[in-house]
Amino acid sequence: MIRIDWSIVFQIINFIVLVLLLVRFLFKPVVQALENRSKHIEEQISAADKAKKEAEDLRMKLEEEAQKIQEKYLEMIEEANIEAAKIKENIINEAYQEAEKIKKEYEKKAQKEVEKLFSQLKEEVVDIVEAIVVKILKAQITPEVQTQLIDELLGEALSQIEAQMEVSYEK
Amino acid sequence: MKNEVVRVITPFPLIEEQKEIIKKHLSRLSPQEDFVLQEEVDPSILGGVIIIWEEMLIDCSVKTQLQKIKERILKEVS
Numbered sequence: 001m002i003r004i005d006w007s008i009v010f011q012i013i014n015f016i017v018l019v020l021l022l023v024r025f026l027f028k029p030v031v032q033a034l035e036n037r038s039k040h041i042e043e044q045i046s047a048a049d050k051a052k053k054e055a056e057d058l059r060m061k062l063e064e065e066a067q068k069i070q071e072k073y074l075e076m077i078e079e080a081n082i083e084a085a086k087i088k089e090n091i092i093n094e095a096y097q098e099a100e101k102i103k104k105e106y107e108k109k110a111q112k113e114v115e116k117l118f119s120q121l122k123e124e125v126v127d128i129v130e131a132i133v134v135k136i137l138k139a140q141i142t143p144e145v146q147t148q149l150i151d152e153l154l155g156e157a158l159s160q161i162e163a164q165m166e167v168s169y170e171k
Numbered sequence: 172m173k174n175e176v177v178r179v180i181t182p183f184p185l186i187e188e189q190k191e192i193i194k195k196h197l198s199r200l201s202p203q204e205d206f207v208l209q210e211e212v213d214p215s216i217l218g219g220v221i222i223i224w225e226e227m228l229i230d231c232s233v234k235t236q237l238q239k240i241k242e243r244i245l246k247e248v249s
Contacts, residue, residue, distance in 0.1 A: 122248055126241055134217060137233060141182070141218040147189050149219045150181075153231035154196045161229070162199065 175204040180211045180221040180232075193220065 141149070179185065179193060190208055197206045213221075218233035 122245060126244055130237060130241055133237065137217050137237075141233070143183065143186060146181070146183060146218055147186070147192065149233065150189050150231070151192050151196075153219045153236070154193065154222070154229070157229050157231050158196050158199055161227075 173204055174207050175201070175224065176207045176209055178211060178223040179208045180213050180216060180223075182212065182214045182216050182218055184212055185210055193222070197222070197224070 177197065181189075185193075185208070193208065194206050198204070216232035216234045217237070219231045219236070221232050221235075222229040
């Protein structure tokens with residue numbers, strides 16, 4: 001006959017009960033806690049990824065902005081250079097025109113001065129020549145020469161008067 | 172014949188020959204007139220004669236001739 005050791009049976013039952021209790025009250029909460037923990041970590045990783053992606057997007061956006069600002073800056077510098085070149089050219093042109101104007105005015109003044117001096121000189125020379133001629137004539141006009149002058153000059157003048165009178169009669 | 176008084180300006184007093192020449196030339200203008208010369212002496216005219224008859228002025232003086240030459244030179248040499 002088989003002898004049953006009840007103590008062992010009880011121990012087995014106790015063990016099973018213990019296992020069931022452990023499963024029910026210890027294993028499941030631990031697993032749940034682990035799952036929660038894992039989920040929390042995953043959420044944190046996801047949030048970190050999201051934040052990293054947002055930071056990356058922001059970085060790219062800032063880089064684009066910086067690039068645009070740089071381009072705008074270069075464009076403004078270029079425009080400023082072009083404008084400065086135009087202003088420089090205008091100033092040079094205006095200065096050149098002003099210089100030309102002043103030059104022409106001085107040339108005109110100088111020309112007038114030369115003409116005035118030439119005119120004065122000419123008059124002085126003619127006056128000197130006239131004085132010399134008068135002096136010579138005074139010595140040269142004898143009564144005989146005077147008679148000849150009267151005859152020739154008066155004859156010539158009267159011929160002109162007669163010619164004018166003939167023209168008047170014809171009219 | 173009608174007497175016509177004519178002013179005659181010369182640098183020296185007129186001699187007879189010159190008076191005859193003046194009268195001869197004036198008679199070309201008016202043969203029927205007898206010209207009486209009213210003589211004036213003006214040394215500044217240098218030579219020749221200036222005749223003033225009524226409204227007519229006949230300037231045949233050397234001074235005027237010189238003045239014309241002078242004006243022409245000043246006009247042309249410019």
